[in-house]
Amino acid sequence: MDQPTVGILHPGSMGAAVAACAATNAAAVLWCEAGRSAASAKRAVQFGLVPVGTLRELLDRSDMVISLCPPAAAEELARDVAGHRFAGVYVEANAISPERVQRIAVLLGPDATVVDGGVVGSPPVRGKTPTLYLSGPAAATAQIDALFAGTAVRTTTLSTEIGKASALKLSYASFQKTSRVLVALAVGMAREHGVDQELIEVASRRTDSYLAEPGYVAKTAARAWRWGPELEEAADALAAAGLPPEMLRAAASTLARWHDVKDDSELTLSDALDRLAQP
Structure with a gap:
């Protein structure tokens, strides 16, 4: 054509x-x-x-x-x-x-x-x-x-x-996006105990660690409105394959706490973690 x-x-x-x-x-x-x-x-x-x-x-x-x-x-x-x-x-x-x-x-x-x-x-x-x-x-x-x-x-x-292309996309997204969510949880826990900077220092000794990039948490929060539904889709794909979907559903639930900061480019790491800590 x-x-x-x-x-x-x-x-x-x-x-x-x-x-x-x-x-x-x-x-x-x-x-x-x-x-x-x-x-x-x-x-x-x-x-x-x-x-x-x-x-x-x-x-x-x-x-x-x-x-x-x-x-x-x-x-x-x-x-x-x-x-x-x-x-x-x-x-x-x-x-x-x-x-x-x-x-x-x-x-x-x-x-x-x-x-x-x-x-x-x-x-x-x-x-x-x-x-x-x-x-x-x-x-x-x-x-x-x-x-x-x-x-x-x-x-x-x-x-x-x-279905092959969608399977590849969601397989990659399952790790990449969930890893960003885990960074937010890890940094949030460390901050609660006053050891967040030490956590970043530990992580920075390792190569290719998302934990060494906590600034990305704010971007994750701003994109949560899209990433949450995507992880729900990935969870469905895991369930259909007989694999446990609970981790991705939990990650989607975590992302839902940022539903009110859609595409907020001004959001800071501290703001994102504060919002994540709200019930």
Whole structure:
């Protein structure tokens, strides 16, 4: 497919930046203004996305749709798309369990061609180069490879089997995000006993220890509204595999204590730990 028209659902911090990369090899990248926030509109303008008034218009004009939204909304969004009988390539790139992406593939079929995707890494801005892992029909994954060729989004195809990309994403997220939560708990406990600086000193003697980066706790708190649902999805995936999900559910419960500091870039480590200590 030469120069496809691409629709992005929706332009959050990751979605807008990924969409901007897609624009390099697309005829246009569309986003739907209906029901979106002022922040979404600002990002869309910043990244040069083309506004349309309705979801139907976006779907009618798009050859490919990329879904990047909070995990809890992924299935409902796919159901809305299915209601319009979208017949292009649907890239389900949210951090959801393999079982959910398989349900979405059934929901959208046989009209659409569903590709399972998982983004590992930070949004592709300021030199960051995340990888979009893909699994699904070979012809469709080849189109996505071409869409992001030469951009800051790297693509890697894992398999033709739906669910593989989501499994990889959640496997990585299970460790990476839970580790950040454990840092907050460890530093919080040490601070309670006045030994937090000593803890950091101990941790800094080891290489690649998150405990040596306590400043990241504030960023974890600001992202908790997204990370919590993602860990719930990962817990579902563990349970489906016969593995214990309790640790990830507990981590999600911990993250919920930061629900009221969504995307707060001014939050300090002390503020984040104070909020974590509140019942």
